[in-house]
Amino acid sequence: MNFTKILTHWYSVNKRSLPWRNTKNPYYIWLSEIIMQQTQIKQGLPYYEAFVTNYPTVFDLAQANEQDVLKLWQGLGYYSRARNLHASAKYIANELNGHFPTTYSDLLKLKGVGDYTASAIASICFNAPTAVVDGNVYRVLSRYFGIDTPINSTKGIKAFKTLATTLLDTKNPGDYNQAVMEFGATQCKPKNPDCTVCPLKNSCEALQQHRVDQLPVKLKKTKVTNKHFNFLVFISEDQRTLFEKRSEKGIWQNLYQFPLIESEDAILSEDFKTHPLVSRFFDTIDFSYSLYNTETIIHKLSHQHLYTKFWIIEVKQLPEKGIPISKLKTYPTPILIGNFIDSFNF
């Protein structure tokens, strides 16, 4: 038995029961693939269920407000996926009359759909011979064939895509693709895989060479930058607060937050009122303030650490109209803001 046959057989026995494995409807497969990008199944599963329930067809998703889509996406991260998902739903519903693209090249035209996702949908839904290469595939192939080309180099990306294509079970490309990924997720795991029970143990290059823990090879990622975020949580006598949409590009685009003062260094409580970035904000407004979190909240993103303070600003009247505090939870927010709203006793 060769690599492909062993894996497809292994998959038929060991695959997990997942909701999108009971359908070939491209809308549902597309939904699952976008949601699962850079996301573990356990984390994404409830979001998939929520989207299927709230938006059972591509037309339902197309007719939704972006704000509602982002609210349903809240907490999952990489919010451009939600914005692109919504834009592509509108494109499919309105420009393609609801006819989902059926080829790799047409799928690739959808916003948020790259080589991986186009290959996945084309193979699973339309039996196209397009091999997927995700993090699981990089790991399985680099180990089994003993390849130390960095998986995130241009050369590596090309080489692994070509290799994956040659290994594809062209009779059943969708199952083969899912087999490699499932195998990587549950057997050929990143840390401490149990190679003694591996169906490929007799022919795995990495295992013979004792290099399992050294593969795949990945180029170093960029270093983390630190930022200081000061959120101004206004509370007026009529129970309103200021809440703004992050419209600029960058993290959390189109999500909502309290007015933000970003500072080079931490702002101390005793310096708050006289800090140039703060005093400039208030002019003539009369207010009293307190610091919500005495311990700085360190919100860690992939490449940013956000040292965060929530300042409670009590005022008689807001400088702008604002929104009722009772409506705060209806807005899509970063999880950092959402956690504060959930825990603060307004």
Next chain:
DNA sequence: AAGTCGGGGAC
């Protein structure tokens, strides 16, 4: 080719 974009899980 290198950066950017989240949040959580596993170790």
Next chain:
DNA sequence: GTCCCAGACTT
């Protein structure tokens, strides 16, 4: 703490 996750997009 580190690395990773059914990657895509921008610069």
